[in-house]
Amino acid sequence: LTSGLETAWNKLKGEEVLSKENIVEPMRDIRRALLEADVSLPVVRRFVQSVSDQAVGVGVIRGVRPDQQLVKIVHDELVQLMGGEVSELVFAKSGPTVILLAGLQGVGKTTVCAKLANYFKKQGKSCMLVAGDVYRPAAIDQLSILGKQVDVPVYTAGTDVKPSDIAKQGLEEAKKKKIDVVIVDTAGRLQIDKTMMDELKEVKRALNPTEVLLVVDAMTGQEAAALVTTFNLEIGITGAILTKLDGDSRGGAALSVKEVSGKPIKLVGRGERMEDLEPFYPDRMAGRILGMGDVLSFVEKAQEVMRKEDAEELQKKIMSAKFDFNDFLKQTRTVAKMGSVSRVIGMIPGMGKVTPSQIRDAEKNLQNMEAMIEAMTPEEREKPELLAESPVRRKRVALDSGKTEQQVSQLVAQLFQMRVRMKNLMGVMESGSLPTLSN
Ligand code: GDP
Numbered sequence: 001l002t003s004g005l006e007t008a009w010n011k012l013k014g015e016e017v018l019s020k021e022n023i024v025e026p027m028r029d030i031r032r033a034l035l036e037a038d039v040s041l042p043v044v045r046r047f048v049q050s051v052s053d054q055a056v057g058v059g060v061i062r063g064v065r066p067d068q069q070l071v072k073i074v075h076d077e078l079v080q081l082m083g084g085e086v087s088e089l090v091f092a093k094s095g096p097t098v099i100l101l102a103g104l105q106g107v108g109k110t111t112v113c114a115k116l117a118n119y120f121k122k123q124g125k126s127c128m129l130v131a132g133d134v135y136r137p138a139a140i141d142q143l144s145i146l147g148k149q150v151d152v153p154v155y156t157a158g159t160d161v162k163p164s165d166i167a168k169q170g171l172e173e174a175k176k177k178k179i180d181v182v183i184v185d186t187a188g189r190l191q192i193d194k195t196m197m198d199e200l201k202e203v204k205r206a207l208n209p210t211e212v213l214l215v216v217d218a219m220t221g222q223e224a225a226a227l228v229t230t231f232n233l234e235i236g237i238t239g240a241i242l243t244k245l246d247g248d249s250r251g252g253a254a255l256s257v258k259e260v261s262g263k264p265i266k267l268v269g270r271g272e273r274m275e276d277l278e279p280f281y282p283d284r285m286a287g288r289i290l291g292m293g294d295v296l297s298f299v300e301k302a303q304e305v306m307r308k309e310d311a312e313e314l315q316k317k318i319m320s321a322k323f324d325f326n327d328f329l330k331q332t333r334t335v336a337k338m339g340s341v342s343r344v345i346g347m348i349p350g351m352g353k354v355t356p357s358q359i360r361d362a363e364k365n366l367q368n369m370e371a372m373i374e375a376m377t378p379e380e381r382e383k384p385e386l387l388a389e390s391p392v393r394r395k396r397v398a399l400d401s402g403k404t405e406q407q408v409s410q411l412v413a414q415l416f417q418m419r420v421r422m423k424n425l426m427g428v429m430e431s432g433s434l435p436t437l438s439n
């Protein structure tokens with residue numbers, strides 16, 4: 001998935017803005033990458049449509065390349081696709097919180113029971129496990145052993161009692177002992193069948209659980225989303241736990257569960273150890289899929305710094321050629337806020353290699369500009385023409401800021417050059433004549 005998406009970004013190298021035309025090919029790559037990652041076709045279609053719509057309307061952010069912008073849009077859309085926020089486990093308001101686990105055979109239910117107990121214990125909650133898989137004595141033993149391993153009591157009643165009765169008895173026991181969280185293991189089968197569903201419904205009725213979590217194996221790909229949907233329709237679940245994410249699954253399972261079933265993934269299992277269970281963070285998952293943490297945080301910073309009003313105001317000024325030294329200052333400070341000059345320069349295409357002395361020069365340059373602008377009167381800042389017309393004013397600014405007259409002249413010329421460049425950038429092709437400084 002990651003490498004498929006990389007192809008997409010690469011196709012945007014050298015472009016100035018995202019447009020309807022230049023995103024066609026990258027979007028095709030993204031579509032292919034998602035399909036290969038086992039995301040279902042309807043989900044991919046909606047995804048691609050939404051990303052395309054946003055990409056075309058996104059506009060330009062200073063210093064951010066179009067491919068970086070697209071990475072960010074795809075990332076945010078992936079996060080949305082996976083439910084946006086973390087879906088926290090719910091706890092009962094009074095009495096024990098009851099968690100019922102369901103799922104096919106071998107997906108990791110019994111392991112998850114113990115992992116969950118371990119997880120809650122670390123939060124200072126007392127737990128009890130209930131052995132509701134009565135079909136194989138080995139399953140009860142397995143839960144008992146795991147329970148010992150994490151030092152949590154396990155309620156067992158052998159193989160001759162109905163699962164729903166065991167569940168009820170276990171819950172009574174937990175209430176007596178004032179246990180905070182009761183986790184109930186159940187039997188799985190190789191395939192969905194009526195017997196399993198009926199049994200689960202009965203257990204659910206007996207328990208009135210706070211959470212009903214379907215455990216699904218990440219290796220099953222888009223089948224995971226179908227399973228969550230079916231179990232939700234049949235017995236009603238509150239969420240899913242995706243296991244075996246440490247294996248070489250393609251991540252597609254995580255992507256479509258929420259979109260297809262309407263139920264969130266709440267936790268993920270990433271290994272066989274008791275510690276290998278964690279909340280499901282859609283943004284981290286998206287970040288991992290894209291493998292571009294740097295780009296993401298950079299674009300986020302740039303967006304944060306350049307607030308919308310700022311952008312609009314600036315645009316108005318540029319259109320009316322009113323871009324003045326106040327804007328100039330704001331802009332250079334924006335760059336400074338975005339991180340050190342070196343960091344920003346490093347992100348500008350074609351400027352990959354900058355020497356430390358170049359960076360020092362650039363930073364020094366910024367400081368000089370600030371000093372000179374600060375030495376200007378408010379009027380001069382708003383009307384740079386005043387400085388262009390008057391050598392006396394330039395001399396005063398030079399003296400007050402401790403710079404040379406030549407440096408001040410350069411700065412003034414630079415501002416007018418910027419006005420022209422920006423106007424051209426905005427597509428306003430007026431005659432961009434540069435005023436010459438009178439002497
Ligand atoms: P159950 O039939 O659903 O109860 O599944 P089990 O809990 O017995 O687990 C089946 C196998 O999957 C066991 O060998 C577990 O160690 C393994 N397993 C469970 N969760 C994970 C996981 O997150 N990662 C890996 N690699 N293995 C897991």
Ligand code: MG
Pocket residue numbers: 109110111133139186
């Ligand atoms: Mg089991």
